[in-house]
Amino acid sequence: MYFTKLGIGSPKKDYYVQVDTGSDLMWVNCIECSRCPKKSDIGMDLTLYDPKGSHTSELISCDQDFCSSTFDGPVSGCKAEIPCPYSITYGDGSSTTGYYVRDYLT
Numbered sequence: 001m002y003f004t005k006l007g008i009g010s011p012k013k014d015y016y017v018q019v020d021t022g023s024d025l026m027w028v029n030c031i032e033c034s035r036c037p038k039k040s041d042i043g044m045d046l047t048l049y050d051p052k053g054s055h056t057s058e059l060i061s062c063d064q065d066f067c068s069s070t071f072d073g074p075v076s077g078c079k080a081e082i083p084c085p086y087s088i089t090y091g092d093g094s095s096t097t098g099y100y101v102r103d104y105l106t
Helices: 065-070
Strands: 002-008 013-019 085-089 095-099
16 A cells, blocks of 8 residues: 655645555545544544635535536536535445545645
């Protein structure tokens, strides 16, 4: 398993992400998550992302082109204020769900 450190947001905060060569998505746990771990399986402290703490964060809503392109069409029941959801199940049975946010990456 490989990890890398990324800077996300303005002002930048450091986050560790798992490098997954079999996926086109990297994600970090959000501060709103009530059951997310504070440490990785190998003991690394994990920073929780706070979209409100970044001046450059932008919630991707389900009516935006980016969202409909990830679903190959419109999202069922979409309204402009609903975040664009994602859900992935990996080969080992683990999974992640959440919503898309656009922000600066360094």
